[in-house]
Amino acid sequence: MSPARAAHYHGGMELDRFDRQLLNLVQEDAGQTAERLAEQVALSPSAIQRRLRRLREAGVIQRQAAVLDPRQVGRPTFFVVSLQVERERPELLAQLRRWLGAQAQVQQAFYVTGEADFVLVVTAPDTESFDALMLKLVEDNPNVRRFTTNVALSLVKRGLTIPVPLDEAD
Amino acid sequence: MSPARAAHYHGGMELDRFDRQLLNLVQEDAGQTAERLAEQVALSPSAIQRRLRRLREAGVIQRQAAVLDPRQVGRPTFFVVSLQVERERPELLAQLRRWLGAQAQVQQAFYVTGEADFVLVVTAPDTESFDALMLKLVEDNPNVRRFTTNVALSLVKRGLTIPVPLDEAD
DNA sequence: GCTGAAAGGTACTTAAA
DNA sequence: TTTAAGTACCTTTCAGC
Numbered sequence: 001m002s003p004a005r006a007a008h009y010h011g012g013m014e015l016d017r018f019d020r021q022l023l024n025l026v027q028e029d030a031g032q033t034a035e036r037l038a039e040q041v042a043l044s045p046s047a048i049q050r051r052l053r054r055l056r057e058a059g060v061i062q063r064q065a066a067v068l069d070p071r072q073v074g075r076p077t078f079f080v081v082s083l084q085v086e087r088e089r090p091e092l093l094a095q096l097r098r099w100l101g102a103q104a105q106v107q108q109a110f111y112v113t114g115e116a117d118f119v120l121v122v123t124a125p126d127t128e129s130f131d132a133l134m135l136k137l138v139e140d141n142p143n144v145r146r147f148t149t150n151v152a153l154s155l156v157k158r159g160l161t162i163p164v165p166l167d168e169a170d
Numbered sequence: 171m172s173p174a175r176a177a178h179y180h181g182g183m184e185l186d187r188f189d190r191q192l193l194n195l196v197q198e199d200a201g202q203t204a205e206r207l208a209e210q211v212a213l214s215p216s217a218i219q220r221r222l223r224r225l226r227e228a229g230v231i232q233r234q235a236a237v238l239d240p241r242q243v244g245r246p247t248f249f250v251v252s253l254q255v256e257r258e259r260p261e262l263l264a265q266l267r268r269w270l271g272a273q274a275q276v277q278q279a280f281y282v283t284g285e286a287d288f289v290l291v292v293t294a295p296d297t298e299s300f301d302a303l304m305l306k307l308v309e310d311n312p313n314v315r316r317f318t319t320n321v322a323l324s325l326v327k328r329g330l331t332i333p334v335p336l337d338e339a340d
Numbered sequence: 341g342c343t344g345a346a347a348g349g350t351a352c353t354t355a356a357a
Numbered sequence: 358t359t360t361a362a363g364t365a366c367c368t369t370t371c372a373g374c
Contacts, residue, residue, distance in 0.1 A: 031200075073185070109327040110326065153281050160329070162293050
């Protein structure tokens with residue numbers, strides 16, 4: 001690989017301006033047709049479809065997911081949990097990561113710097129359900145030292161959108 | 171509305187077992203065909219499609235979004251920010267919510283109980299970009315008192331999936 | 341290489357049973 | 358709800374840039 005390419009290398013394919021426009025559009029609405037996308041990107045529908053397929057195959061687009069209204073599925077409450085662990089034993093840390101990954105109620109989990117070691121975003125139908133999950137957390141994972149919970153009173157914003165700059169420079 | 175219905179009422183349509191199965195499936199993969207969904211839910215493809223359309227129209231499915239690989243779009247870093255504000259002036263609070271909603275780099279924002287008032291999940295290509303955003307935050311919003319940042323060293327899990335129980339009882 | 345245009349194939353939608 | 362006809366979309370091919 002040439003140095004010029006290496007400078008832009010992120011572990012995947014090169015993205016030109018069209019790809020970047022497409023990525024921004026499909027993050028907001030992955031359901032629209034190639035024809036409608038072609039109206040917003042100066043490209044023909046078939047070119048759009050070819051590029052989207054390439055982006056999927058390269059793993060730039062990992063998947064497309066339906067986003068539900070939390071209230072309409074009886075799960076209106078979100079919790080933000082900060083977790084502190086005993087870090088002396090790496091194998092317990094790996095176990096905790098697997099545990100978090102396996103829990104459907106855990107939407108997101110970040111391993112972070114700072115006072116907390118993990119930050120979680122958790123959904124639950126009510127406080128009891130949440131408490132039960134946290135009890136299971138400490139029971140199943142002996143290296144969890146303590147955690148603090150913030151109950152979300154309202155959702156200001158909720159998404160996974162990553163803004164993709166159109167200029168190649170990041 | 172009868173009391174029996176009111177007990178299950180979440181502000182939207184009633185969901186039977188088939189709907190709930192479908193919702194769980196399309197949250198993981200919204201791209202699969204009705205035929206493939208029909209293999210997993212004991213229903214014909216046309217029944218599947220009709221139900222999905224109803225769920226979209228009722229707003230249970232808000233949208234479908236492409237999920238990108240953060241590394242491949244040059245935005246590998248996540249930050250979890252806890253925000254404390256002066257709460258005396260409600261109009262400033264509303265302004266802050268609008269500001270957060272308008273920032274593309276802010277993926278998620280929760281208004282929470284506890285020591286922090288807001289918890290944010292922010293993406294940025296690097297620390298400088300993140301710092302610039304935080305500077306803009308305090309400049310544009312005079313009621314921001316202080317904030318603490320946790321840099322995500324790794325992503326354990328990342329999604330918006332809400333597990334939908336198949337039994338009507340939550 | 342990548343594009344746009346046309347043919348073909350697949351999946352969704354609609355209407356009837 | 359299933360089935361079948363009709364429609365819309367995606368995919369492939371090919372010629373040209």
